[in-house]
Amino acid sequence: MCNKNKQLTIRDIAKMVGVSPATVSNALSGERHVKKETKDKILKTVEKYKYKPNIIARSLSKKKTGIIGIILPDINNPFYSEVVKGIDEELQGHDYLTVVVNTYYNSEIEISQLKKLGAMFVDGYIFVGGSCEFEKIKTYFGDYLENFVLVNRKCKNRQFSSVIIDSKRAIEEAVNFLAENGHREISYIGWSSREIIIPESKYSGYIKGLDNHNLQLNEDFLFLADDIILNQYKYGYETIFNYLDNNKLDFTAILAQTDIIGIGAMRAFQDQGYNVPDSVSVIGYGNISASKFSNPSMTTINLPKRRMGKIAAKVLFNSVNKKSSRKEVIYLKTKVVNRESIKKIN
Amino acid sequence: MCNKNKQLTIRDIAKMVGVSPATVSNALSGERHVKKETKDKILKTVEKYKYKPNIIARSLSKKKTGIIGIILPDINNPFYSEVVKGIDEELQGHDYLTVVVNTYYNSEIEISQLKKLGAMFVDGYIFVGGSCEFEKIKTYFGDYLENFVLVNRKCKNRQFSSVIIDSKRAIEEAVNFLAENGHREISYIGWSSREIIIPESKYSGYIKGLDNHNLQLNEDFLFLADDIILNQYKYGYETIFNYLDNNKLDFTAILAQTDIIGIGAMRAFQDQGYNVPDSVSVIGYGNISASKFSNPSMTTINLPKRRMGKIAAKVLFNSVNKKSSRKEVIYLKTKVVNRESIKKIN
DNA sequence: TTGTAGGCGTTATCAT
DNA sequence: ATGATAACGCCTACAA
Numbered sequence: 001m002c003n004k005n006k007q008l009t010i011r012d013i014a015k016m017v018g019v020s021p022a023t024v025s026n027a028l029s030g031e032r033h034v035k036k037e038t039k040d041k042i043l044k045t046v047e048k049y050k051y052k053p054n055i056i057a058r059s060l061s062k063k064k065t066g067i068i069g070i071i072l073p074d075i076n077n078p079f080y081s082e083v084v085k086g087i088d089e090e091l092q093g094h095d096y097l098t099v100v101v102n103t104y105y106n107s108e109i110e111i112s113q114l115k116k117l118g119a120m121f122v123d124g125y126i127f128v129g130g131s132c133e134f135e136k137i138k139t140y141f142g143d144y145l146e147n148f149v150l151v152n153r154k155c156k157n158r159q160f161s162s163v164i165i166d167s168k169r170a171i172e173e174a175v176n177f178l179a180e181n182g183h184r185e186i187s188y189i190g191w192s193s194r195e196i197i198i199p200e201s202k203y204s205g206y207i208k209g210l211d212n213h214n215l216q217l218n219e220d221f222l223f224l225a226d227d228i229i230l231n232q233y234k235y236g237y238e239t240i241f242n243y244l245d246n247n248k249l250d251f252t253a254i255l256a257q258t259d260i261i262g263i264g265a266m267r268a269f270q271d272q273g274y275n276v277p278d279s280v281s282v283i284g285y286g287n288i289s290a291s292k293f294s295n296p297s298m299t300t301i302n303l304p305k306r307r308m309g310k311i312a313a314k315v316l317f318n319s320v321n322k323k324s325s326r327k328e329v330i331y332l333k334t335k336v337v338n339r340e341s342i343k344k345i346n
Numbered sequence: 347m348c349n350k351n352k353q354l355t356i357r358d359i360a361k362m363v364g365v366s367p368a369t370v371s372n373a374l375s376g377e378r379h380v381k382k383e384t385k386d387k388i389l390k391t392v393e394k395y396k397y398k399p400n401i402i403a404r405s406l407s408k409k410k411t412g413i414i415g416i417i418l419p420d421i422n423n424p425f426y427s428e429v430v431k432g433i434d435e436e437l438q439g440h441d442y443l444t445v446v447v448n449t450y451y452n453s454e455i456e457i458s459q460l461k462k463l464g465a466m467f468v469d470g471y472i473f474v475g476g477s478c479e480f481e482k483i484k485t486y487f488g489d490y491l492e493n494f495v496l497v498n499r500k501c502k503n504r505q506f507s508s509v510i511i512d513s514k515r516a517i518e519e520a521v522n523f524l525a526e527n528g529h530r531e532i533s534y535i536g537w538s539s540r541e542i543i544i545p546e547s548k549y550s551g552y553i554k555g556l557d558n559h560n561l562q563l564n565e566d567f568l569f570l571a572d573d574i575i576l577n578q579y580k581y582g583y584e585t586i587f588n589y590l591d592n593n594k595l596d597f598t599a600i601l602a603q604t605d606i607i608g609i610g611a612m613r614a615f616q617d618q619g620y621n622v623p624d625s626v627s628v629i630g631y632g633n634i635s636a637s638k639f640s641n642p643s644m645t646t647i648n649l650p651k652r653r654m655g656k657i658a659a660k661v662l663f664n665s666v667n668k669k670s671s672r673k674e675v676i677y678l679k680t681k682v683v684n685r686e687s688i689k690k691i692n
Numbered sequence: 693t694t695g696t697a698g699g700c701g702t703t704a705t706c707a708t
Numbered sequence: 709a710t711g712a713t714a715a716c717g718c719c720t721a722c723a724a
Contacts, residue, residue: 019694019695020694020695020696021695021696022694022695022696023693023694023695026693026694032693032694033693034693034694035693035694038693038694057700059700060699060700060701060702061699061700062700063700
């Protein structure tokens with residue numbers, strides 16, 4: 001902190017200029033009109049002594065901070081950071097400060113951070129991703145949960161506004177896309193987890209997609225880890241590499257639950273001597289920038305990350321400013337971004 | 347905000363239990379001893395009515411917030427987000443909350459955010475990256491700048507502690523590495539900019555490295571953009587692709603100023619029919635995760651991102667807690683991570 | 693147009 | 709072991 005010891009207060013400035021604290025306050029905020037002459041004198045003194053209003057005191061008095069908190073599991077995940085960008089874009093020019101806080105997928109950390117950020121420190125929260133369990137949060141915050149918006153975080157009780165991808169539908173359409181390109185043996189690689197609802201629905205989208213085209217689910221090339229995966233690239237790579245060590249390639253396309261898994265799988269095919277897409281087609285999920293950087297560049301399913309952020313920010317803004325308090329659940333559509341990793345077969 | 351209207355205060359709880367506000371405060375903070383019996387009663391009431399201390403008021407009174415602000419240009423850049431992880435790891439268990447704020451490479455935004463975060467809102471700042479110009483910040487904060495730590499942000503006057511990579515040296519060593527692998531025609535692709543000091547020193551490291559081995563600087567394959575590059579992949583790709591349209595490949599290795607540029611360049615070589623590393627070797631800078639995902643995986647220069655964060659956090663922690671106020675400049679070493687994109691030639 | 697004083701919710705100091 | 713009360717620094721009626 002700056003000048004913590006001998007912090008200059010509004011009273012000091014007032015005394016120096018020979019006016020009351022209220023006048024200084026008004027000169028700075030523009031809340032009430034101040035005679036130009038006095039205002040100039042005040043501003044000059046403020047400038048000279050580099051007086052900075054204490055934002056904590058202001059917040060305590062006004063009961064708002066102008067800060068929006070973004071809570072997300074991991075800043076390192078490009079999905080989340082794109083959403084943040086969308087939020088910032090939307091809030092641009094509204095004089096809000098957004099701060100992002102990482103929970104590292106740990107709900108204990110999430111709670112303890114929430115306590116610190118806690119009541120009054122931020123005007124609103126946007127939760128991006130993370131596990132569904134809001135119960136712990138409710139035991140802390142109680143039932144009065146206002147100005148919360150969820151992005152891609154499922155929550156059973158419809159108590160919050162949220163912006164989500166229908167991931168079941170998204171994966172289903174990916175399967176459709178593959179089928180339309182002539183593929184009938186479609187593998188799936190990912191994980192399944194009770195903690196996180198999203199993967200479950202992705203898997204069920206896969207099943208649905210197969211169904212749409214009367215395709216068989218073949219357990220032989222269904223690669224499903226039990227739990228959340230830390231090193232996705234390694235998982236994708238090793239799973240496929242090992243599979244091909246012991247089996248011949250008996251599917252023509254594979255759908256990866258995340259782009260990184262897809263990239264890892266792609267490399268494993270290549271290292272085992274299979275050309276992508278000539279021998280196998282690969283489709284990812286997410287359209288993170290790395291999917292473009294692979295060779296061949298990977299076809300994937302785009303999630304409208306920026307737009308999710310923008311919409312979440314808009315909803316929160318309206319809620320904070322009492323323009324609307326309706327809780328709404330907004331579904332966004334995905335789209336296949338076709339690049340080089342899919343082959344059309346007759 | 348929760349319960350903004352009818353927020354429960356410490357006085358309410360005190361009244362309910364029949365004690366003074368001070369006792370409630372002490373029961374919650376553990377600052378002074380409170381008889382077990384009363385304490386239990388207090389805690390029960392707190393729990394029952396879900397009373398949450400107002401952190402703003404607490405901060406005003408204690409003159410600290412327990413919040414560390416991390417200011418960085420872009421959350422989307424994996425370099426920065428890794429540094430953040432390092433900071434968080436170090437601060438883990440110290441009961442600090444870290445919040446990260448994006449400036450999007452815009453110094454106006456940086457200043458306005460600093461004002462909001464301003465005096466008293468955070469106990470300390472870590473600036474990661476960004477341009478060198480601290481003058482604007484000084485005109486706002488004045489000369490009394492305490493509890494600031496810089497990470498990879500050059501600053502002429504040695505007024506702050508900072509943790510930095512000697513990028514000149516790093517690039518120089520990359521050239522050495524290439525030379526030791528038998529390369530004598532070494533190209534460089536990147537940019538040069540007066541605004542940002544780092545690229546300058548990178549380029550001079552390149553020159554120095556060539557010098558060490560009595561190699562010629564060949565302007566023909568020196569690719570230097572005038573200004574900072576937005577789409578680095580595209581820049582790397584198009585620069586090399588176009589070059590090869592009009593010239594034959596007359597260098598054996600290329601050093602890219604960033605990993606992404608290197609990945610783009612690599613793909614351009616491949617699309618023009620040159621094998622990497624058989625026809626050209628490529629080395630990147632940064633060791634971001636994408637460098638591992640390319641095909642071939644790219645040899646690059648590792649920056650100790652996590653460690654930078656950890657050290658910065660440690661220095662700041664000591665400063666905030668008055669264990670040390672010495673300003674120190676800490677240089678960290680880089681290391682070549684050899685993967686698949688370099689060929690050893692006789 | 694400007695000044696005075698009370699309040700925001702805690703913590704800290706000094707009593708008891 | 710606990711209470712009363714004055715800070716903390718700002719904002720905002722209400723008054724002048």
